[in-house]
Amino acid sequence: MPLSAVIITFNEADRIADCIASLAFCDDVVVVDSHSTDATAQIAHDLGARVLLRPFDGFRSQKQFAVEQARHDWVLCLDADERISQELAAAIATARDAGFDAAGYRFARLSQYFGKFLRRGNAYPDRVLRLFDRRRGGWRGTREVHEAASVDGPVRTLHGDLIHYPYRSLEQQLAKTQRYARMMAEHDHARGKRATVAKLVLSPAWRFWRGYVLRLGFLDGWHGLVYAYVRANYVRQKTIMLWMLQNGQPVTTPER
Known part of the structure; x- marks a missing residue:
C-alpha cells in the first residue's frame, strides 16, 4: 500500500535532511515550505522531496494543506524537528504489510532536551496521531496551535518512538x-x-x-x-x- 510523508517547514536547513532521511521507506515525500530565507527548500528538493511554497496561515491549516498535496491516501505527518526511529519504521512497515487495519495510528514521541532524552514527566510518552487515511480524517477543527489530527474509526498504537529535537536553545x-x-x-x-x-x-x-x-x-x-x-x-x-x-x-x- 503506497505511503506519502508530508512535512511543513520554515528555516529548517540544519534539520530537514535528517528528517527526510528517516522517511526512506515512504513512496512520496512532500515538503510545504513557508518561504524560508535559508536553504531549506533547496536541500529538500535535492533529497528528492516535492517542495511546495505556501504562505504560513496557521499550523493546522498548513499541515492540512500538505496532507491534501500527498499523492497517496495513507499519509505520515512530521515536523522538520522530528525523525522516525528504526523501531518505529519497522512497526509502520508491519502495519503497512498487513493492509493498515485501522483508520489511523499513534506512537510515542521522545524529546531530546538539551543533551538528554526525557523519558518521564509530561514529556513522555506524549503519544501523537500522525499516520492516517486522509479519506477518514486529517487536521480538522479551528485551533491553529497545539493542533492534533483526528480520524473517524479505530486508532491503534505502534511500538517505537518518534524522535523529537524541539529546541535549539x-x-x-x-x-x-x-x-x-x-x-x-x-x-x-x-x-x-x-x-x-x-x-x-x-x-x-x-x-x-x-x-x-x-x-x-x-x-x-x-x-x-x-x-x-x-x-x-x-x-x-x-x-x-x-x-x-x-x-x-x-x-x-x-x-x-
Missing part, C-alpha cells in the same frame, strides 16, 4: 512557548473561555506537580526540573494573557 524555547501561550489565549478567548483567580494560582502549580512529581519527571535529573518549570510557566503565561484579554487589555504591542 533555551531562548528559542522561551520565545516559542510565549508565542504559543498567546495563540492559545486568543483561541480560548474567542471561544468564550475565561480565566479565574483560582486558575491563575493553581493551574501552573498543578502542571508542575503533575509532571515533576506524579509522572516522575524528577528522575530525568536537572533536565526534568527545567522542563517542568518552563511548561508550568507556559500555563501561567497563557492564563495571564487570557485574563488580560477578557479585561479588554492587549497582549501584544499595538501598531502605531
Whole structure:
C-alpha cells in the first residue's frame, strides 16, 4: 500500500535532511515550505522531496494543506524537528504489510532536551496521531496551535518512538512557548473561555506537580526540573494573557 510523508517547514536547513532521511521507506515525500530565507527548500528538493511554497496561515491549516498535496491516501505527518526511529519504521512497515487495519495510528514521541532524552514527566510518552487515511480524517477543527489530527474509526498504537529535537536553545524555547501561550489565549478567548483567580494560582502549580512529581519527571535529573518549570510557566503565561484579554487589555504591542 503506497505511503506519502508530508512535512511543513520554515528555516529548517540544519534539520530537514535528517528528517527526510528517516522517511526512506515512504513512496512520496512532500515538503510545504513557508518561504524560508535559508536553504531549506533547496536541500529538500535535492533529497528528492516535492517542495511546495505556501504562505504560513496557521499550523493546522498548513499541515492540512500538505496532507491534501500527498499523492497517496495513507499519509505520515512530521515536523522538520522530528525523525522516525528504526523501531518505529519497522512497526509502520508491519502495519503497512498487513493492509493498515485501522483508520489511523499513534506512537510515542521522545524529546531530546538539551543533551538528554526525557523519558518521564509530561514529556513522555506524549503519544501523537500522525499516520492516517486522509479519506477518514486529517487536521480538522479551528485551533491553529497545539493542533492534533483526528480520524473517524479505530486508532491503534505502534511500538517505537518518534524522535523529537524541539529546541535549539533555551531562548528559542522561551520565545516559542510565549508565542504559543498567546495563540492559545486568543483561541480560548474567542471561544468564550475565561480565566479565574483560582486558575491563575493553581493551574501552573498543578502542571508542575503533575509532571515533576506524579509522572516522575524528577528522575530525568536537572533536565526534568527545567522542563517542568518552563511548561508550568507556559500555563501561567497563557492564563495571564487570557485574563488580560477578557479585561479588554492587549497582549501584544499595538501598531502605531
